[in-house]
Amino acid sequence: MKKQNLVVVGAGSTYTPGMIMSLIEEKKNFPLKSITFYDTNAERQEKVAKACEIILKEKYPELESFHYTISKEEAFTDVDFAFVQIRTGGLAMREKDEQIPLSHGCVGQETCGPGGMGYGLRSIGDMIQLIKEIRQYSPEAWILNYTNPAAIVAEALRRAFPEDKKILNICDMPAAIMVSYASILKKEIWDLVPEYFGLNHFGWFTKMYDKEGNDLTDEIKNHILNKGFLPEDSEIVNDPSWIKTFKQVKTMLTDFPEYLPNTYLQYYLYPSDMVSKEDVSNTRARQVINGREQRVHQLCDGIIANGTTEGAHLEVDIHGCYMIRVAASLAYNNGDIFIVIVENNGIISNLQDDAMVEVPAMLTNRGPKPFAVGKIPTFYKGMIEGQLAYEKLVVDAYFENDYNKALQALTLNRTVVDAPVARNILDDLIAANENYWPELKKERELATDKDLTLV
Numbered sequence: 001m002k003k004q005n006l007v008v009v010g011a012g013s014t015y016t017p018g019m020i021m022s023l024i025e026e027k028k029n030f031p032l033k034s035i036t037f038y039d040t041n042a043e044r045q046e047k048v049a050k051a052c053e054i055i056l057k058e059k060y061p062e063l064e065s066f067h068y069t070i071s072k073e074e075a076f077t078d079v080d081f082a083f084v085q086i087r088t089g090g091l092a093m094r095e096k097d098e099q100i101p102l103s104h105g106c107v108g109q110e111t112c113g114p115g116g117m118g119y120g121l122r123s124i125g126d127m128i129q130l131i132k133e134i135r136q137y138s139p140e141a142w143i144l145n146y147t148n149p150a151a152i153v154a155e156a157l158r159r160a161f162p163e164d165k166k167i168l169n170i171c172d173m174p175a176a177i178m179v180s181y182a183s184i185l186k187k188e189i190w191d192l193v194p195e196y197f198g199l200n201h202f203g204w205f206t207k208m209y210d211k212e213g214n215d216l217t218d219e220i221k222n223h224i225l226n227k228g229f230l231p232e233d234s235e236i237v238n239d240p241s242w243i244k245t246f247k248q249v250k251t252m253l254t255d256f257p258e259y260l261p262n263t264y265l266q267y268y269l270y271p272s273d274m275v276s277k278e279d280v281s282n283t284r285a286r287q288v289i290n291g292r293e294q295r296v297h298q299l300c301d302g303i304i305a306n307g308t309t310e311g312a313h314l315e316v317d318i319h320g321c322y323m324i325r326v327a328a329s330l331a332y333n334n335g336d337i338f339i340v341i342v343e344n345n346g347i348i349s350n351l352q353d354d355a356m357v358e359v360p361a362m363l364t365n366r367g368p369k370p371f372a373v374g375k376i377p378t379f380y381k382g383m384i385e386g387q388l389a390y391e392k393l394v395v396d397a398y399f400e401n402d403y404n405k406a407l408q409a410l411t412l413n414r415t416v417v418d419a420p421v422a423r424n425i426l427d428d429l430i431a432a433n434e435n436y437w438p439e440l441k442k443e444r445e446l447a448t449d450k451d452l453t454l455v
């Protein structure tokens with residue numbers, strides 16, 4: 001088995017120690033020659049990197065090289081895989097994405113609704129720049145992106161790099177949900193074969209099988225309806241916010257019993273309820289700053305101070321394992337099935353071809369080979385088309401510097417709907433993102449630009 005050279009981009013992320021533990025756990029499936037960390041924030045990366053260096057020395061002695069850098073050339077030269085997990089604007093801007101819509105009575109969430117637009121218009125530019133730079137130094141590398149909002153980033157990358165078939169956008173949410181299904185069924189997640197369709201953070205499981213082909217869907221549904229639903233992945237099992245979110249699956253399944261919903265649908269199906277339960281001074285970003293970020297930084301500080309992982313609470317999580325198994329299937333032509341984000345091209349036959357959809361695909365060294373979904377029923381088609389139009393308009397707004405497209409996007413979003421509210425939120429987001437967003441011009445300014453170009 002050829003050993004891989006991996007670069008982790010955005011290595012100062014709170015997910016990196018979990019990713020390293022998962023790489024250690026999965027070393028037989030995805031053996032590595034080298035790991036390089038890259039981040040624009042040297043200090044944030046160094047803390048995580050120094051701890052990971054100790055973890056790797058103890059638990060991955062066969063790894064030939066580990067180093068961290070802020071030089072793109074050093075980081076991106078001759079890599080086989082790039083795992084990209086950046087957060088433009090950091091958690092501080094995430095907090096604004098959540099607070100601004102809430103202050104107008106709308107859902108305040110990282111990837112859903114106006115917050116997703118705020119985050120998307122920040123992520124796109126950095127992501128395009130990074131892909132160009134990775135390609136400059138490693139034209140053949142697989143680029144696995146899980147930078148959020150994955151739906152908007154995937155659409156932007158589809159447009160910016162139409163010929164590049166080695167960029168794959170992925171989300172871990174379907175896998176985290178499957179960990180809970182596996183627990184209900186007393187099986188391993190890797191024994192399950194899903195049928196699923198939708199957009200990122202906006203989809204449904206239609207069926208769940210085991211590898212022998214037994215249909216387990218009703219067993220899962222009955223369990224959820226009778227006993228409820230809880231997170232089981234180590235990263236979120238004890239997190240009150242995730243527990244609340246998973247519990248909502250029972251409500252969604254009771255109201256819409258046909259398919260098993262992605263947890264993120266709660267924001268689109270019950271927006272008023274979600275808003276009424278939020279505290280604007282303690283949104284999810286604040287909880288993460290005081291929770292996961294602090295915990296990960298303390299963990300790293302402890303390992304660095306002791307010079308050993310002894311006594312450190314280190315865990316493997318589904319986020320890391322999922323990304324790594326996806327990479328392994330691409331690298332070694334395993335043909336395993338994973339839910340990933342790909343261009344529709346007829347997979348969902350009654351949805352436009354150029355939608356970036358989230359569906360199961362067989363992953364080979366030629367890329368993802370998605371399975372046909374066929375026609376989807378009216379309710380899901382309607383929901384998806386509204387959300388898709390929103391996502392496409394956000395990306396239009398980015399590439400065309402068009403204020404009106406952004407306004408149309410927010411007005412279409414199920415979590416907003418009301419045009420004056422959309423305008424107020426948009427104007428506040430523009431003010432908050434002045435250092436990050438492209439300039440959005442109103443119709444009159446765009447028309448003047450056009451006239452000047454013609455002259």
Ligand SMILES: NC(=O)c1ccc[n+]([C@@H]2O[C@H](COP(=O)([O-])OP(=O)(O)OC[C@H]3O[C@@H](n4cnc5c(N)ncnc54)[C@H](O)[C@@H]3O)[C@@H](O)[C@H]2O)c1
Nearest residue numbers: 010012013014015039040041085086087146147148171172
């Ligand atoms: N797709 C999924 O299902 C999934 C799951 C988990 C996390 N995520 C995403 O992973 C990312 C990381 O999340 P986090 O909470 O750990 O954030 P974080 O802020 O802790 O880490 C992100 C890191 O990226 C760095 N960074 C920012 N811009 C950069 C750039 N242009 N180049 C290189 N590095 C840059 C930051 O300095 C930081 O160290 C986010 O985009 C998050 O939404 C996605």
Ligand SMILES: O=P(O)(O)OC[C@H]1O[C@H](O[C@H]2[C@H](O)[C@@H](O)[C@@H](O)O[C@@H]2CO)[C@H](O)[C@@H](O)[C@@H]1O
Nearest residue numbers: 148171172173176233235236284288317318319
């Ligand atoms: O609010 P956060 O920062 O805790 O989570 C936001 C992310 O939520 C999903 O990822 C889950 C993942 O599904 C689970 O397996 C585990 O690893 O925790 C993650 C969150 O902590 C979602 O898929 C991501 O896109 C979000 O970034």
Ligand SMILES: [Mn+2]
Nearest residue numbers: 150171172173
């Ligand atoms: Mn996700």
